[in-house]
Amino acid sequence: MNNYKLKEIKYNDYPILFKWANDPVTRSSSFNSEFIKIGTHKKYVKSIIEDKSKKQYIFLMNHIPVATIKENFLTDQIIELSYTVSPEYRNMKIGYNMMKKYLSNKKGSFVCKVKQSNISSIKMIEKCGFKLTSTENDIYQFTLKL
Secondary structure, eight states: OOOEEEEEOOGGGHHHHHHHHTSHHHHHHSSSOSOOOHHHHHHHHHHHHHOTTEEEEEEEETTEEEEEEEEEESSSSEEEEEEEEOGGGTTTTHHHHHHHHHHTTOOSEEEEEEETTOHHHHHHHHHTTOEEEEEETTEEEEEEEO
16 A cells, blocks of 8 residues: 655755656656756745745655646635656556545635646646636646545
8 A cells, every 4th residue: 555645845856856847758748848868957946935825745655755746826716736756656556546635625716727748747637636727829728626
């Protein structure tokens, strides 16, 4: 039986987050597909930790970091989510398990924006109950109300 846990990121988590963020599949699924420089990434991690309207978590499976999810509070009741699964743990239902764990004690409206070409992510969030609410160019927006 797997033991799942979400822990808020700390600054010293930047190396693994940097590795995941610059994975070629992650970059191709991101809205900005440019390679991220380490200095830029360190500033980004620091800004997430300091920003009261955002939180990012590392998802642990049996104490091993396997994914990350970030919440961006658009309002008190609307939270935009973004996430990445470690390349080594893709196609193992990690994204689904992380999303279910994250949502397990939450209330409000949750939004995920996904590239139309990111089929695995679309399938995962639909399985979690998100519904397609809008499309703009090649970006799909999904919403879940809890």
